[in-house]
Amino acid sequence: MHLLPVGREAVLVEVGSSAEAVSLAAWARDHRLATDVVPGAETVLLDGAVDRDRLPDLLASWRPGAVPEGPEVVVPVVYDGPDLAFLADHWGCTTDDVVQRHRSPVYVSAFCGFSPGFAYLSGLPGDLAEVPRRGSPRTRVPAGSVALAGRWCGVYPGATPGGWRLLGHTDATLWDPAQAEPALLAPGTRVRFEDVG
Amino acid sequence: MSLLVRGVGASVLVQDLGRPGWAHLGVPRSGALDLPAAALAQRLVGNEPSAAGLEVLLGGLEVGADDAVWVAVTGAPCQVDVDGRSREFAAPVWLPAGGTLKLGRPATGLRSYVAVAGGVAVEPVLGSRSTDTLGRVGPPPVAVGDVLSVGTTSGSPAAVDATRPPAPGPLRLQPGPRAERIDGDAVDLLCRTSYTVSPDSDRIGLRLVGDPLPLARSEELPSEGMVLGAVQVPPDGRPVVFLADHPTTGGYPVVAVVDEADLWQCAQLRPGEPVRFTRAARR
Numbered sequence: 466m467h468l469l470p471v472g473r474e475a476v477l478v479e480v481g482s483s484a485e486a487v488s489l490a491a492w493a494r495d496h497r498l499a500t501d502v503v504p505g506a507e508t509v510l511l512d513g514a515v516d517r518d519r520l521p522d523l524l525a526s527w528r529p530g531a532v533p534e535g536p537e538v539v540v541p542v543v544y545d546g547p548d549l550a551f552l553a554d555h556w557g558c559t560t561d562d563v564v565q566r567h568r569s570p571v572y573v574s575a576f577c578g579f580s581p582g583f584a585y586l587s588g589l590p591g592d593l594a595e596v597p598r599r600g601s602p603r604t605r606v607p608a609g610s611v612a613l614a615g616r617w618c619g620v621y622p623g624a625t626p627g628g629w630r631l632l633g634h635t636d637a638t639l640w641d642p643a644q645a646e647p648a649l650l651a652p653g654t655r656v657r658f659e660d661v662g
Numbered sequence: 663m664s665l666l667v668r669g670v671g672a673s674v675l676v677q678d679l680g681r682p683g684w685a686h687l688g689v690p691r692s693g694a695l696d697l698p699a700a701a702l703a704q705r706l707v708g709n710e711p712s713a714a715g716l717e718v719l720l721g722g723l724e725v726g727a728d729d730a731v732w733v734a735v736t737g738a739p740c741q742v743d744v745d746g747r748s749r750e751f752a753a754p755v756w757l758p759a760g761g762t763l764k765l766g767r768p769a770t771g772l773r774s775y776v777a778v779a780g781g782v783a784v785e786p787v788l789g790s791r792s793t794d795t796l797g798r799v800g801p802p803p804v805a806v807g808d809v810l811s812v813g814t815t816s817g818s819p820a821a822v823d824a825t826r827p828p829a830p831g832p833l834r835l836q837p838g839p840r841a842e843r844i845d846g847d848a849v850d851l852l853c854r855t856s857y858t859v860s861p862d863s864d865r866i867g868l869r870l871v872g873d874p875l876p877l878a879r880s881e882e883l884p885s886e887g888m889v890l891g892a893v894q895v896p897p898d899g900r901p902v903v904f905l906a907d908h909p910t911t912g913g914y915p916v917v918a919v920v921d922e923a924d925l926w927q928c929a930q931l932r933p934g935e936p937v938r939f940t941r942a943a944r945r
Contacts, residue, residue, distance in 0.1 A: 469839035470836075470837075470839070471838065471839050471889050471892070471916065471919055472836050472838075472889055472891055472892075472919030472920075472921070472922070473836065473919075473921065473922070474889070474922070475889045477839045477886060477887065490686065494686075500682050500683055501682055501683060501684075501685040501686065501691075501887075502686055503685045503686050503887030503910060503911065504686065504887070505884065505885050505886035505887050505911055506884030506885045506886065507884045507886075508884070508886040508887065509887070510685075510886065510887025510888075510889070512685065512887065512889050513682065576686070576885065576911055577686060577687050577688035577910065577911070578688050578885055578909060578910055578911030578912070579688060579909070579911075580688060580796075580797050581684075581687060581688045581689045581797040581798075581799055582687060582688060583688055585885070623798075642787045642788050642799060647684075647687060647788065648687040648688075651686070651687060652686055
């Protein structure tokens with residue numbers, strides 16, 4: 466673990482992996498270490514840190530796995546995305562194999578970004594080639610689109626421009642600020658995709 | 663009571679102190695860009711600091727009141743008219759029932775702030791009434807024809823507000839977490855370079871025009887959390903200072919961070935105006 470100061474109010478904590486970042490973020494949130502506890506791919510930002518001078522001591526008592534796993538959510542997907550053929554070509558398999566490979570793992574929401582409720586889901590099999598983004602993003606990706614980029618899976622909460630490769634779509638509500646838990650896929654949530662096509 | 667919106671100029675947004683605490687879900691903090699100016703307006707009409715007001719870009723706001731109320735206009739100095747008669751800027755102003763408040767175009771600065779006694783009472787979203795222009799959280803931008811509810815008055819207007827306004831000056835910089843991504847000392851280079859404000863600056867970021875910073879490495883970092891005031895350097899080497907509606911995570915390196923106390927100036931800098939940095943004293 467490596468601590469980097471960020472301005473006067475924040476500290477960026479580098480850890481070894483996305484799984485550790487998820488675990489540390491959940492722990493830091495439980496311990497109310499900062500106003501905003503923001504996991505990244507391999508880091509946790511503690512913004513508005515309550516006591517920056519004592520953070521090294523406090524963080525020393527965290528261990529990976531110190532908090533229980535997050536809740537599990539099942540996302541129903543119709544696999545009818547326009548990039549299935551691209552992915553089949555990229556991975557050298559059939560489109561049925563693409564669906565099978567996508568829906569097999571249990572994913573973990575690692576962090577959010579891009580738009581409210583957009584979660585970066587880790588869990589794609591490590592032996593699959595990383596998925597390149599489109600050279601030019603689509604001007605409008607429909608809400609509920611299930612997509613891949615790099616080693617991440619994501620589901621677009623609302624209609625936005627986007628450069629990820631589209632596998633299919635879901636009717637699940639990803640973002641509802643009227644709810645106590647506004648994001649369906651908050652960091653730490655475990656996610657399974659169910660083929661309902 | 664309520665305000666009927668008759669004119670909005672370039673942009674009018676409801677803003678309060680913002681919604682910190684939701685960055686992990688990708689929700690920017692948002693809130694008034696010039697916080698000291700917005701806070702002064704709220705104090706002048708006797709509101710709590712958390713009350714919501716209007717952030718008016720380059721004047722043009724015109725609102726009618728259905729009941730009498732105290733209002734105050736601060737931030738970018740502009741003509742303040744009530745029913746066609748000039749009123750004092752940065753002072754409590756009485757808006758009579760049926761009266762119309764009109765803001766002229768500021769000669770300097772960008773954003774004026776309008777407070778109304780009782781506060782603008784649009785429905786809060788995730789604990790704030792602020793409009794976030796990046797993720798579209800909170801109320802939509804104020805439009806002509808909108809009727810804005812006003813809350814119940816809690817205090818009295820301030821006879822005098824003796825708080826000294828913050829003085830403009832170079833933006834104070836702390837080193838950032840990825841300063842080593844720059845060839846050389848990032849803070850020194852930022853302080854030595856002549857920058858001006860790019861016209862595509864907005865509530866998300868103050869984009870700077872100037873000699874590009876020399877990046878030691880150009881590949882993106884794994885996405886990491888971003889702070890208010892972060893000086894992020896994209897591959898073109900032209901820095902962006904993150905403001906209230908900034909994305910919560912990103913992969914371009916943050917090589918320095920502007921002191922929060924200086925960020926109000928970024929709300930008022932016009933395209934083409936110079937931007938200067940200085941190294942912040944250690945705390």
